[in-house]
Amino acid sequence: AQSVTQLGSHVSVSEGALVLLRCNYSSSVPPYLFWYVQYPNQGLQLLLKYTSAATLVKGINGFEAEFKKSETSFHLTKPSAHMSDAAEYFCAVSAPNDYKLSFGAGTTVTVRA
Amino acid sequence: EAGVAQSPRYKIIEKRQSVAFWCNPISGHATLYWYQQILGQGPKLLIQFQNNGVVDDSQLPKDRFSAERLKGVDSTLKIQPAKLEDSAVYLCASSLSSYEQYFGPGTRLTVT
Numbered sequence: 001a002q003s004v005t006q007l008g009s010h011v012s013v014s015e016g017a018l019v020l021l022r023c024n025y026s027s028s029v030p031p032y033l034f035w036y037v038q039y040p041n042q043g044l045q046l047l048l049k050y051t052s053a054a055t056l057v058k059g060i061n062g063f064e065a066e067f068k069k070s071e072t073s074f075h076l077t078k079p080s081a082h083m084s085d086a087a088e089y090f091c092a093v094s095a096p097n098d099y100k101l102s103f104g105a106g107t108t109v110t111v112r113a
Numbered sequence: 114e115a116g117v118a119q120s121p122r123y124k125i126i127e128k129r130q131s132v133a134f135w136c137n138p139i140s141g142h143a144t145l146y147w148y149q150q151i152l153g154q155g156p157k158l159l160i161q162f163q164n165n166g167v168v169d170d171s172q173l174p175k176d177r178f179s180a181e182r183l184k185g186v187d188s189t190l191k192i193q194p195a196k197l198e199d200s201a202v203y204l205c206a207s208s209l210s211s212y213e214q215y216f217g218p219g220t221r222l223t224v225t
Contacts, residue, residue: 009153032212034212036216041218041219042218042219043117043204043206043216043217043218043219044156044204044206044214044216045216046213046214049212049213051212090155090156092155094212099144099161099208099212099214100158100161100169101156101158101214102158103155103156103157104155105153105154105155106153106154106155
């Protein structure tokens with residue numbers, strides 16, 4: 001079975017500062033990993049995904065994440081936060097050849113002017 | 114390309130009443146998912162369809178929840194009777210046999 005744990009339910013950053021959202025996974029098989037963003041009253045949008053190719057994955061809106069097998073981590077980063085990055089972010093995992101996603105509890109990001 | 118459509122966007126009912134949600138996936142997407150997202154938690158998969166067949170409904174509370182996808186396109190999720198703990202956002206997603214799922218805006222259900 002696959003699961004993810006997101007460390008920190010709330011993160012507050014200043015505009016222009018680094019955004020770092022933490023995600024650790026547990027999986028009995030090599031995992032596929034995802035980050036989704038959810039803006040208020042909207043559905044989830046895929047930011048990026050790792051599917052066993054390059055370990056450093058670049059996504060939309062300047063976000064990237066690095067798969068580290070030794071640390072069982074898939075942390076999401078963005079060098080410089082914008083006000084528009086305020087949203088809830090979800091890490092998710094699936095097994096290869098299984099499209100079902102297991103989501104973490106989410107991290108809410110607020111950006112201070 | 115039109116996204117995943119869901120209706121209604123909001124619904125308030127009393128406990129023991131019934132409710133139904135509708136989802137229209139992206140045209141051509143064979144796989145359709147229903148998720149339940151309780152406040153403060155990540156989405157939890159309720160049921161997955163491939164065309165009009167059920168692939169996985171292991172987490173669907175079948176004593177009160179039902180779902181169907183007639184003709185492999187639109188889908189309906191029903192709750193009967195509703196309980197207070199069913200208050201959540203119900204998300205529909207679809208995919209074209211890939212790992213990228215496209216989500217609708219969700220239906221926010223409040224059970225009083």
